[in-house]
Amino acid sequence: MNYADIRPIDVANGPGVRTSIFVSGCTHHCKECFNPETWDFAYGQPFGGEQIQKILDCLSKPYIRGLSLLGGEPFEPQNQRAVLELVRAIRARFPEKDIWCYSGYLFESLRDSQVGEYSQELLKELDVLVDGPFVLEKKDLSLRFRGSSNQRLIDVPASLRAGAAVLWDGAE
Numbered sequence: 001m002n003y004a005d006i007r008p009i010d011v012a013n014g015p016g017v018r019t020s021i022f023v024s025g026c027t028h029h030c031k032e033c034f035n036p037e038t039w040d041f042a043y044g045q046p047f048g049g050e051q052i053q054k055i056l057d058c059l060s061k062p063y064i065r066g067l068s069l070l071g072g073e074p075f076e077p078q079n080q081r082a083v084l085e086l087v088r089a090i091r092a093r094f095p096e097k098d099i100w101c102y103s104g105y106l107f108e109s110l111r112d113s114q115v116g117e118y119s120q121e122l123l124k125e126l127d128v129l130v131d132g133p134f135v136l137e138k139k140d141l142s143l144r145f146r147g148s149s150n151q152r153l154i155d156v157p158a159s160l161r162a163g164a165a166v167l168w169d170g171a172e
Contacts (some may be wrong), residue, residue, distance in 0.1 A: 001025070001082035004037065004044040004072065006051060008058045014100040014128070014145060015170075016108050019058040019087050023047070023083065026073035028104035030134040034147070038072035059094050064087030066127070067099035075103045079114030084118050087125040100145075101126050104133035107154050107165045126156045128168050144170065 002024035002135060010020040025041035026033075037043055045051075067090055069114060074083045101122075103110070103143055107129055110119040123129070130145060131152050138148035158166040 001043040001079045003051065004035070006054060006058075006065060009064075010068060010153055013068040013070060013102070014098075017063050018068050018100075019055055019064055020068040020070060021051075021055060021086070022070050023072040023076075023079050023167065025076045025079055026071050027076060028073060028106070028133050031136045032089045032106065032139075032156045033134060037070070041078060042095070043072075043075075047086075050166065052086055055086065056093055059090060062070060064097070066100065069101040073104055074101050075105050075110060075115055075122065080118035080122055084122045084125070088157055091125055098124060098127040099164065100128045100129050102130045105131065105165070107131045107152070107159060108154075111160070112144045123156060124160065126162060129154045129156050131165075 001042040004024050007060050010018045022038060022040050024043040026039045029039055069083060089100060090097060102171055105115050110123050111114050113120050132150045135148045135150050138150050140149050147148040153168040155166045155168040
């Protein structure tokens with residue numbers, strides 16, 4: 001997997017102060033995507049142990065609430081194994097930190113293993129999934145943590161227990 005950027009401090013992609021990684025590679029190609037250069041799987045730099053350590057170092061700061069995974073597309077089948085390795089390293093070292101993921105895929109498709117070999121395993125490591133592609137015709141700048149009204153903020157643990165999507169309530 002390649003990655004486009006690691007932001008040690010990000011306040012736009014989830015609650016609180018976060019660290020974010022933008023992975024490379026996306027097949028959704030949403031109209032007016034804010035990050036179209038990341039559609040290319042070869043864009044950016046190779047992701048590996050050094051980058052995992054950098055992210056762990058960022059997360060070690062007490063004011064960092066958690067990690068946000070963006071792209072590109074973290075759930076592209078070609079990216080799943082590397083993203084899973086990253087989130088498992090975070091869970092092992094920082095179980096108190098939350099993990100958000102932005103994906104153009106729907107929760108139900110990921111839950112039902114319709115997207116790649118590791119989608120269920122990866123989903124189980126997340127706290128919140130922002131699902132669904134960006135749809136320009138449904139763009140709404142007033143929405144919290146998402147760009148279009150078709151996208152959902154899903155409480156992943158509650159959804160997996162319920163067997164259906166449960167929306168994140170946003171209570172802080």
